[in-house]
Amino acid sequence: MKKVLLAATLFCSAFLFSQKNQNYLKIGYTSVCCGPASEKPVIIYLKEFKRKNQIKSLEILIQRGLGREGEFELYVGTDFLTINQNKRLVRGLTAVISNQNNNKKQENIGTVFFDPTDIAHQQDLTNAKNLTIYKKNKGK
Numbered sequence: 001m002k003k004v005l006l007a008a009t010l011f012c013s014a015f016l017f018s019q020k021n022q023n024y025l026k027i028g029y030t031s032v033c034c035g036p037a038s039e040k041p042v043i044i045y046l047k048e049f050k051r052k053n054q055i056k057s058l059e060i061l062i063q064r065g066l067g068r069e070g071e072f073e074l075y076v077g078t079d080f081l082t083i084n085q086n087k088r089l090v091r092g093l094t095a096v097i098s099n100q101n102n103n104k105k106q107e108n109i110g111t112v113f114f115d116p117t118d119i120a121h122q123q124d125l126t127n128a129k130n131l132t133i134y135k136k137n138k139g140k
Helices: 002-018 040-052 083-102
Strands: 023-029 060-063 072-077 112-121 131-133
Touching: 023 083, 040 083, 083 112
Parallel strands: none
Antiparallel strands: 023 072, 023 112, 060 072, 060 131
């Protein structure tokens, strides 16, 4: 009887603790007059980060339709990263975004905003409109 009770307790606790709250880093793309900046530098960095750290899956969500000029936000899932990987991801994203904002060829291109302390939770995103999994369009 004790073995059955112990097995049931282990199974239930493993099931409960395996269900994590989803946490996402939020990257905002705004527009000045002629549309937002490209997400390409950030996506290239995320793909390289995934390859270098041998991460099987890195969830990227995109929320379009946040303004009249095509403003949008990217959400990057961080639950399956270690603490060190998360720190490296934040440092790398900060550098890539800062570099992108500082090296704009045109002043009328939008700005990219990233605050590593602004974490979006799954509950925040459940009712978000126009939220989909990021897939690069072949036409872009």
